[in-house]
Amino acid sequence: MISLELDRDQYLELEKIGLGAFAPLDGFMNEQQFRSVVDDMRLPGGAVFPLPVLLSVTEAEAARLHDAGEVALTFGGETVGRLWPSDFYRVDRPAAAKQIFRTDDRKHPGVAYFYDLAPVFVGGRVELLKRARFDISADELTPSETRAIFAERGWRRVVGFQTRNVPHRAHEYLQRVALEHADGLFVQPLVGRKRAGDYTPQAVMAGYRALVGGFLPRERVVLGILSTIMRYAGPREAVFHALIRRNYGCTHFIVGRDHAGVGDWYGLYDAHELTRRFDGDLGIQIMRLHGPYFCPDCDGIVTEQTCPHYGGPATRQISGTDMRRILVEGEKPDPRLMRPEIVAALRGVPLFIEENQ
Structure with a gap:
C-alpha cells in the first residue's frame, strides 16, 4: 500500500x-x-x-x-x-x-x-488507527471520555471554556460566572501549534492545575487539553471552538472579548456578532460575556456591563498579552490581576514559545 x-x-x-x-x-x-x-x-x-x-x-x-x-x-x-x-x-x-x-x-x-x-x-x-502520544498527550481527554465523565457526574448543563493562556483574574471571573449557571465547567486549553510569544503547554497546564486545585470547586471542573493548531481566525474560530466543545459534550460555550484574535485584526466583540448569526444552529448555546477588568473604584473584577467607570484612567484591563509582557520582563503581576499562587506554579516552567512552531 x-x-x-x-x-x-x-x-x-x-x-x-x-x-x-x-x-x-x-x-x-x-x-x-x-x-x-x-x-x-x-x-x-x-x-x-x-x-x-x-x-x-x-x-x-x-x-x-x-x-x-x-x-x-x-x-x-x-x-x-x-x-x-x-x-x-x-x-x-x-x-x-x-x-x-x-x-x-x-x-x-x-x-x-x-x-x-x-x-x-x-x-x-x-x-x-493509533492515538497520538506526545509529551502533552497525558492531559488530553477524548470526546467519548468527557461525555462519560459528564454523565457520571450527572451534569446536564456543561460550559466549555477555550484558552491558550495562563489563567488570570479575568478568565477566572468568566469561569465563576459560568459555574453560577451550570452544573460543571470544562476548561480545555488549546496546546497545539501556536505563534512565538504564546505560552507553552507546560505553563498553561501548570497555571490551570494551580487554579483548579486551589480556587475552583474541583468536583465541578474538568481540565483537559485540546491538541490542534491555533488558527487565529477570530470570529470564525470562535464558532469552530464552539462546535468542538459541542462534540465533547458541552451544552454551553463562553465567547468573550476578542475570541481567538491576534493583534488588531478583529474587533473586540466581532465574535459575539458572528455567533449570533448561527443561533439555534450550532447544537450548543453561546454565553456571550464581556471582557472583565479591574476597577479600583469598584474594588473588584467587573465588566462594562456592571461598572460605571469603564474607560476611566484608573481601570486596569486584564489580557493575556499584558500578562505575557509582565512575565517576560520579570515583573510580578499585580495580585488583583493574576494570583500569586499561579505565578508560583510557573517557577521553573518554560513560559513562552520562543519561535513560530
Missing part, C-alpha cells in the same frame, strides 16, 4: 477527525467542502463549519498518491491511519485568506501558516 508520512500538525488533525472532535467532518476537506466552508461557513450538506481542515502535500506526493485507492498514513514510520483520496486541488490562497482571516497579510500568523502549507490539498475520508 502507498504511504504518506504526516508531520505532527497533520497527525493531530487526523486524530481530532478520527475521535469525532471535528464532527460531522469525517476526513480532510475536498475541494467542494473547502469552497463551501470558505464561502458560506457551512459544509455542502448545510452543517455549520467555519474553517477548513486540510491535508497538504507536495507536487511529487500528489503525483504518487493520485491513483491510490487507499493510502497508509504514517508518523515516525508507523502506520497511524488510512486515507481514501477523493480529489487533489489548489486554491487561490490570498483570496481564501481574505475570506477566512479578513486579511491576506502574511504578518497575520494564521495567514502565514496557510500560505506555507504545501501546494496541493488532498481531500478524502480517513480512519484513525
Whole structure:
C-alpha cells in the first residue's frame, strides 16, 4: 500500500477527525467542502463549519498518491491511519485568506501558516488507527471520555471554556460566572501549534492545575487539553471552538472579548456578532460575556456591563498579552490581576514559545 508520512500538525488533525472532535467532518476537506466552508461557513450538506481542515502535500506526493485507492498514513514510520483520496486541488490562497482571516497579510500568523502549507490539498475520508502520544498527550481527554465523565457526574448543563493562556483574574471571573449557571465547567486549553510569544503547554497546564486545585470547586471542573493548531481566525474560530466543545459534550460555550484574535485584526466583540448569526444552529448555546477588568473604584473584577467607570484612567484591563509582557520582563503581576499562587506554579516552567512552531 502507498504511504504518506504526516508531520505532527497533520497527525493531530487526523486524530481530532478520527475521535469525532471535528464532527460531522469525517476526513480532510475536498475541494467542494473547502469552497463551501470558505464561502458560506457551512459544509455542502448545510452543517455549520467555519474553517477548513486540510491535508497538504507536495507536487511529487500528489503525483504518487493520485491513483491510490487507499493510502497508509504514517508518523515516525508507523502506520497511524488510512486515507481514501477523493480529489487533489489548489486554491487561490490570498483570496481564501481574505475570506477566512479578513486579511491576506502574511504578518497575520494564521495567514502565514496557510500560505506555507504545501501546494496541493488532498481531500478524502480517513480512519484513525493509533492515538497520538506526545509529551502533552497525558492531559488530553477524548470526546467519548468527557461525555462519560459528564454523565457520571450527572451534569446536564456543561460550559466549555477555550484558552491558550495562563489563567488570570479575568478568565477566572468568566469561569465563576459560568459555574453560577451550570452544573460543571470544562476548561480545555488549546496546546497545539501556536505563534512565538504564546505560552507553552507546560505553563498553561501548570497555571490551570494551580487554579483548579486551589480556587475552583474541583468536583465541578474538568481540565483537559485540546491538541490542534491555533488558527487565529477570530470570529470564525470562535464558532469552530464552539462546535468542538459541542462534540465533547458541552451544552454551553463562553465567547468573550476578542475570541481567538491576534493583534488588531478583529474587533473586540466581532465574535459575539458572528455567533449570533448561527443561533439555534450550532447544537450548543453561546454565553456571550464581556471582557472583565479591574476597577479600583469598584474594588473588584467587573465588566462594562456592571461598572460605571469603564474607560476611566484608573481601570486596569486584564489580557493575556499584558500578562505575557509582565512575565517576560520579570515583573510580578499585580495580585488583583493574576494570583500569586499561579505565578508560583510557573517557577521553573518554560513560559513562552520562543519561535513560530
